[in-house]
Amino acid sequence: MTRNEDILDVHILAGKQKYFPMWSKxxxxxxxxxxxxxxxxxxxxxxxxVYTFGRSGRDEHLLISREQCRQKGIELAxxxxxxxxxxxxxxxxxxxxxxxxxxxxxxxxxxxxxxEETLIGTLxxxxxxxxxxxxxxxxxxxxxxxxxxxxxxxRGRLSKTFITSHGFALxxxxxxxxxxxxxxxxxxxxxxxxxxxxxxxxxxxxKVIKAYIDQFVNEFQCEVHAYHS
Amino acid sequence: MAxxxxxxxxxxxxxxxxxxxxxxxxxxxxxxxxxxCEVTTDKVNxxxxxxxxxxxxxxxxxEGETVEVGGFICSIAEAGVEDQPSNHQPSNHQAxxxxxxxxxxxxxxxxxAENMKKRYSPAVLKLARxxxxxxxxxxxxxxxxxxTRKDLLRLIESGAVPKKxxxxxxxxxxxxxxxxxxxxxxxxxxxxxxxxxxxxSQTRGAQFKQAVFAPSAIDSEKMxxxxxxxxxxxxxxxxxxxxxxxxxxxQEIPHAWTMVEVDATNLVQYRDKIKDTFKRKxxxxxxxxxxxxxxxxxxxxxxxxxNAQWAGDQIVLKKAINISVAVATEEALYVPVIHQADRKSxxxxxxxxxxxxxxTKTGRLxxxxxxxxxxxxxxxxxxGSVLSEPVINHPQAxxxxxxxxxxxxxxxxxxxxxxxxxxxxxxxxxxILDGLIVLRFLDSVKRKVETFGEGTGLx
Numbered sequence: 016m017t018r019n020e021d022i023l024d025v026h027i028l029a030g031k032q033k034y035f036p037m038w039s040k041x042x043x044x045x046x047x048x049x050x051x052x053x054x055x056x057x058x059x060x061x062x063x064x065v066y067t068f069g070r071s072g073r074d075e076h077l078l079i080s081r082e083q084c085r086q087k088g089i090e091l092a093x094x095x096x097x098x099x100x101x102x103x104x105x106x107x108x109x110x111x112x113x114x115x116x117x118x119x120x121x122x123x124x125x126x127x128x129x130x131e132e133t134l135i136g137t138l139x140x141x142x143x144x145x146x147x148x149x150x151x152x153x154x155x156x157x158x159x160x161x162x163x164x165x166x167x168x169x170r171g172r173l174s175k176t177f178i179t180s181h182g183f184a185l186x187x188x189x190x191x192x193x194x195x196x197x198x199x200x201x202x203x204x205x206x207x208x209x210x211x212x213x214x215x216x217x218x219x220x221x222k223v224i225k226a227y228i229d230q231f232v233n234e235f236q237c238e239v240h241a242y243h244s
Numbered sequence: 245m246a247x248x249x250x251x252x253x254x255x256x257x258x259x260x261x262x263x264x265x266x267x268x269x270x271x272x273x274x275x276x277x278x279x280x281c282e283v284t285t286d287k288v289n290x291x292x293x294x295x296x297x298x299x300x301x302x303x304x305x306x307e308g309e310t311v312e313v314g315g316f317i318c319s320i321a322e323a324g325v326e327d328q329p330s331n332h333q334p335s336n337h338q339a340x341x342x343x344x345x346x347x348x349x350x351x352x353x354x355x356x357a358e359n360m361k362k363r364y365s366p367a368v369l370k371l372a373r374x375x376x377x378x379x380x381x382x383x384x385x386x387x388x389x390x391x392t393r394k395d396l397l398r399l400i401e402s403g404a405v406p407k408k409x410x411x412x413x414x415x416x417x418x419x420x421x422x423x424x425x426x427x428x429x430x431x432x433x434x435x436x437x438x439x440x441x442x443x444x445s446q447t448r449g450a451q452f453k454q455a456v457f458a459p460s461a462i463d464s465e466k467m468x469x470x471x472x473x474x475x476x477x478x479x480x481x482x483x484x485x486x487x488x489x490x491x492x493x494x495q496e497i498p499h500a501w502t503m504v505e506v507d508a509t510n511l512v513q514y515r516d517k518i519k520d521t522f523k524r525k526x527x528x529x530x531x532x533x534x535x536x537x538x539x540x541x542x543x544x545x546x547x548x549x550x551n552a553q554w555a556g557d558q559i560v561l562k563k564a565i566n567i568s569v570a571v572a573t574e575e576a577l578y579v580p581v582i583h584q585a586d587r588k589s590x591x592x593x594x595x596x597x598x599x600x601x602x603x604t605k606t607g608r609l610x611x612x613x614x615x616x617x618x619x620x621x622x623x624x625x626x627x628g629s630v631l632s633e634p635v636i637n638h639p640q641a642x643x644x645x646x647x648x649x650x651x652x653x654x655x656x657x658x659x660x661x662x663x664x665x666x667x668x669x670x671x672x673x674x675x676i677l678d679g680l681i682v683l684r685f686l687d688s689v690k691r692k693v694e695t696f697g698e699g700t701g702l703x
Contacts, residue, residue: 070264070282070289095282097289122255123288150615152287158563168254168290172277177290202612 020055020118023237025228027244028060031105034067034092041180044113048178049171054240057231058111059224062103065090066197069098069165076100076198089193096181098152098165099200106188106211108223114235116168117176127152127164129234130183134162136230137185137223143213151202154185159208161186163200185227187211187218246301246319249280251311254290259485261285262310263317272300273323280318286611298322312481371396381406482576493638497554500674501633502682503667506690508649510697511535512664522702526591533569533623534593535700536646536668539692540621541565541585547685551618552641554675568617568637569597571604572627578604579637581617591702625649625666634671642672642682644689666693 037060047053066077066089076099077084077091084091103109112130119125131147134154138145138161145162148155154162162185168177186209194207210218232239251261261283268280279291280300298320305317368391372379377396384391399405470476479487515530522530544551544565553560565586568579580600582588588596603609620637625648634643647667654663668689672682 069287070284071262095289097284097287120255122258123285123290124255124257126255127287150612165287166289168288170277170279170291170293172293175277 020115021237022054022240023114023232023235024054024056024240025242026056026058027224027242028058029244030061031063032060033063034065034090034103037062037111038092038094041111041113045169045171045178045180048113048115049169049174051173055114055237056112057228058113059227060109060111061105061107061220062109063090064088064102064104064193065092066100066102067092067094067096068100069094069096071097071099077196078198079196083196094181096165096167098163099202100197101163101165101184101199102189102193102197103184104189104193106186106190106209106220108185108187108220108227109182110185110227110231111182112179112231112235114237115171115174115176115178117174118236121168121177123168126166126179130164130166131162133227133230133234134183134185136234137227138210140226140230141210141214141218141223143210148205151200151205153200155205156208156213159206160199160202161208161210161213185210185223187220187223246321247296247298248304248316249292249294249296249318249320251283251305251313251315251317252290252292253313254283254285254288258285258313259481260310260312260315261290263305263307264289265307266303268300270300270303274298274300274320292317294320296320296322314481368393368396371400375400375405378406480575486577489638490635493636497636497638498674499636499671500677500679500682501669501671502679502686503631503669504683504686504690506666506668506693507654507663508532508666508693508696509664510695511693512649514697514700517698518702522591522594526594528594528598530594530702531597532625532649533597533621533646534590535696536623536689536693537567537569537582537585537593537597537621538590539689539696540619540644541567542692543685543688544619545586546688547681549677549681550642550672550685552676553618553639554641554673559676562618564616564618566616566618568620568640569600570620570622571601573605578609578614579617579620580604580609580613581615583612583616589701589703620644621646624669630667632669634669636671636673640673641676642670645669668693 037058041058044053044056048055064087066084068074068077068091081091116122116126119129128147131152131154135145135147138154138156143156143161145154145156147153148158148160151160152164153160154164162183164183165181167180169180171178186207188211189209191207191209191212199207210223228239231237254261262285264282264284266281268274268278274280274294274297276295276297277293280294281292283290283292300318301321302319303317304319305311305315311317368379371377371393375396377399379391382391382395382399384395511532515532515535519530522528548561549559551562551565553562564584567582567585569582571578571580580603582593582596582600585593585596600609600613603613617637617640619640620634620643622632622634622643622645624632624634624645628648629645630647630650632645632647634645636643645668647669649664649666651662652665653660654665655661656663668686670682670686
């Protein structure tokens, strides 16, 4: 297989994914992409209930006990992305772009801004006027966060560039009460929202995924080589 | 000999990173490209690979430590290498380094990456400077209308370059003379000398101009000659960051300035009366600053355009009132932020200030402590200043400085009285604000400060 930065495989995973197997999959795929055995990929999926702690995650930002989490069927995961605590679960579109960053100068801020741009563009397709809220990363509608971002740059051994993993979580029809048990991203003063809440109706995930892929391809200037779903 | 590994630069606007986790320990043997550690900056967690094969001799930066880009994080004794230069910095000793050399370095240091909206990339700035292009008049084809290097190259090739108006003020900028006292006498005659383009003061003027237009080139500005007594001090990354931000503010924002005199007599008496009780009860000293912040915050609520940002074709009125407070250390100036200051009482503000000052001085500021400010209060009076002209904390709309409270004779009702007076100085972004609203705002702050006194609630 030839190494081509501009090619993208899109993987849409059906059903609700458990967190840890997906994390392993990301790590495995990053290695394969580095070795040129796999095209750069974009994974789009929904998770089962999970609270993940990023590298700057603090335990005090989880407001209920670990025992209570277990009772509610919420998994806890301490993982290797940047950022603080967040929630993933049904109704939320999670995207894991696994791409080489050489084309984007291995620039952390540039990548974050571009990821935000894909989400802002997607939301615009649904008539939602979303934007950034410096200094916070993520995508916001007014003072409420609609999409969270936390990424990892994996140093490719062979490709000698950063390969990204982790990514974003866009609240489509997310059960927002799940955020009440945490201080999302450690930001106390602002709330969270979802497309469903803003538009007053359930949004078809399929349509959001379609719109997102278009935005991603446009923003990262790549071509979809194959869809897997 | 050990080679030192430095904190990598994860993009041009990234100035530091925090060591998350070491994946190696002292004594470990690493191969080239093995991951040494993970570094976090903002929401990115990045692996740092080894550029060498060898043995880790020393871990310099501990987990949790934040290190500036280029700062040493560990040492590796390279396998099979006897002697190795300890870093890759180009030599800085050539005081007479030619312009060409400077340019080459710049080229290497400055990534050609396109930048965020309304910011020109260093490559674009450099081209614009070289060809005197007025960027305001260039149509960008990049995302969101950004001007790319290609846009400029195309223009230069076509010959239809929108020229910058000459900026005479930069030809003989006082600063370039001030830093070279020996040429001070040239100052008055510089304009007349202009046809003789080789006068020393003008050469330096041109260098100064270059530094102003390319913030990233600040470190390459070189003195033309050094005498034996002169000392070269290297510029720390914090200093560089401050320099860049100051230049950016002064370069982008048309500063205007004004000042009001405020009678703080009642406040002084009130604070004198309650300060001991406050100290006993709260465990911290009650300074004047929280009172002034309170007055500013209340006035900001009345005048939202004061709590705003310029965004090209729009003005962003910030809903949150987050007050940046200037805190000086021996080495640098920080502006940590009191978030949602409008929700805090005077006592609450006193604690917030105390906390931020403490954390600044002990180097424990967190990222969120220095971000999100919407208006700055500068406490210049602490150092005895009675008049200052603060530089706006970009991208905010204004900055106020509270000067020293001094006793002065004042005329009240036709009689001379001795009062505790304080000057409040304000610099503002004249794109967003005009004098009218600014003075109404200042008048509101003044009235609030003047009503502080007996009966003012602290909680």
